[in-house]
Amino acid sequence: MTQELHTDIVIFGGGIAGLWLLNRLRQQGLETVLLETDALGGGQTLASQGIIHGGLKYALSGVLSPASSAIAAMPDRWRQCLAGEGDIDLRQTKVLAPHYFMWSSGGYRSRLKTFLGSKALRGRIDALSASSYPEFLRGQSLSGTLYKLTDFVVDTPSLVSNLSSPHADRIFHVPKEQMRLVCNNKGAIAQLALNTSRGTIALSAKRYILAAGEGNGALLSQIGIEQPSMQVRPLHMLALRSDHPHPVFLHCIGDSFGMTPRMTITSHPSQDGGWIWYIGGEIAESGVDRSAEQQIALGRQQLQEVFPWVDYDRAQWTSFFINRAEPKLANLQRPDTAYLHATENVLLTWPTKLTLTPELGQSVVNTLQQQSIAAESGSNEGSTLAQLRKQFATASIAQPRWEDLLR
Ligand SMILES: Cc1cc2nc3c(=O)[nH]c(=O)nc-3n(C[C@H](O)[C@H](O)[C@H](O)COP(=O)(O)OP(=O)(O)OC[C@H]3O[C@@H](n4cnc5c(N)ncnc54)[C@H](O)[C@@H]3O)c2cc1C
Numbered sequence: 422m423t424q425e426l427h428t429d430i431v432i433f434g435g436g437i438a439g440l441w442l443l444n445r446l447r448q449q450g451l452e453t454v455l456l457e458t459d460a461l462g463g464g465q466t467l468a469s470q471g472i473i474h475g476g477l478k479y480a481l482s483g484v485l486s487p488a489s490s491a492i493a494a495m496p497d498r499w500r501q502c503l504a505g506e507g508d509i510d511l512r513q514t515k516v517l518a519p520h521y522f523m524w525s526s527g528g529y530r531s532r533l534k535t536f537l538g539s540k541a542l543r544g545r546i547d548a549l550s551a552s553s554y555p556e557f558l559r560g561q562s563l564s565g566t567l568y569k570l571t572d573f574v575v576d577t578p579s580l581v582s583n584l585s586s587p588h589a590d591r592i593f594h595v596p597k598e599q600m601r602l603v604c605n606n607k608g609a610i611a612q613l614a615l616n617t618s619r620g621t622i623a624l625s626a627k628r629y630i631l632a633a634g635e636g637n638g639a640l641l642s643q644i645g646i647e648q649p650s651m652q653v654r655p656l657h658m659l660a661l662r663s664d665h666p667h668p669v670f671l672h673c674i675g676d677s678f679g680m681t682p683r684m685t686i687t688s689h690p691s692q693d694g695g696w697i698w699y700i701g702g703e704i705a706e707s708g709v710d711r712s713a714e715q716q717i718a719l720g721r722q723q724l725q726e727v728f729p730w731v732d733y734d735r736a737q738w739t740s741f742f743i744n745r746a747e748p749k750l751a752n753l754q755r756p757d758t759a760y761l762h763a764t765e766n767v768l769l770t771w772p773t774k775l776t777l778t779p780e781l782g783q784s785v786v787n788t789l790q791q792q793s794i795a796a797e798s799g800s801n802e803g804s805t806l807a808q809l810r811k812q813f814a815t816a817s818i819a820q821p822r823w824e825d826l827l828r
Pocket of ligand 1: 438
């Protein structure tokens with residue numbers, strides 16, 4: 422038996438992109454349903470470092486591009502949301518660090534890069550004297566300069582919870598094998614067939630939003646869209662739990678010619694009440710060719726070099742591989758802006774960075790308005806949600822990857 426259901430918008434994917442869009446579209450009064458094949462945030466979002474960037478990466482060469490100006494506006498835009506005055510009310514989202522720091526921890530070239538960056542970011546960066554060092558570095562005599570950035574760090578589990586809890590009634594866990602797209606040959610989705618123990622639900626919508634991160638690749642193939650396409654950038658991230666009492670939030674700028682920090686370190690509360698230090702940056706990018714043992718050995722060596730006063734002997738280490746999913750650009754360049762492509766009744770999205778999600782949200786709202794997709798009176802939404810609820814549970818929130826790995 423097939424049951425026909427209708428809604429305005431179907432969103433695929435419950436990472437930051439899908440959840441942010443769900444909130445923005447509900448503000449517009451659009452009937453919206455979000456489908457998640459796994460657990461909310463369990464893709465890139467909870468694996469991210471949670472840094473709301475202000476564009477430092479683009480400034481280390483000393484030259485600011487238009488993309489860097491766009492991202493420079495993001496910390497303030499997020500701060501408005503955190504104060505309950507922005508695009509979305511994020512007052513339930515925790516801030517782990519109100520500022521992020523940058524340290525020229527290497528030799529001459531690292532000092533040159535941080536100096537050029539500080540000039541390019543004039544007004545958005547402060548060189549600190551030893552008396553203003555964050556707790557972790559207090560009392561240490563550092564070589565090179567320590568800078569305070571406008572960037573800050575959010576707690577991603579509380580962000581996912583903040584965005585999902587007001588809309589739990591319209592977020593459904595639908596396993597991949599129960600979901601099939603019915604498409605025409607023009608790159609449009611005719612409907613979504615959801616297989617249940619009681620038959621098939623044929624769910625149709627005015628627009629379908631692909632916000633499934635790396636899962637967008639398979640959705641594009643099912644719809645038959647070859648262009649645009651997706652690229653993935655693999656990373657080999659490191660995490661350690663030590664009994665050191667202080668969290669670290671720091672880019673360690675090294676001596677390579679590249680513009681990626683040698684290590685980008687964030688700290689996240691662990692369930693046992695301590696801190697997990699989480700390490701990305703150049704070591705994670707180059708680490709995709711290293712085994713877990715090699716990556717951990719190098720991580721330990723690099724940390725020992727930059728923070729020799731910490732005792733690593735009792736630390737527990739882990740590492741894992743994860744892909745960043747983005748639109749594929751010419752020459753495998755990294756995209757600098759949030760990405761939205763509208764074709765037929767499909768909107769393809771990648772925020773590219775957690776930081777840029779507010780920009781993505783605004784682009785989707787603008788596009789739907791241009792396409793005259795608006796809330797209508799006389800809705801039968803209650804019955805669509807009630808029928809879906811009979812078959813599918815609310816998707817749960819995933820755990821950060823290190824919680825399982827560092828037991
Ligand atoms: C290691 C790492 C560190 C990062 N650090 C930062 C940072 O500090 N600051 C920053 O700004 N950005 C950072 N990023 C980038 C940022 O995390 C991503 O841009 C962002 O989380 C992408 O969100 P998303 O919702 O598009 O994808 P995801 O978070 O990957 O979510 C996609 C969701 O879709 C679901 N899904 C997959 N297929 C389907 C399907 N067919 N139907 C329904 N659901 C489906 C998945 O289960 C998943 O829950 C980092 C990324 C990584 C990997």
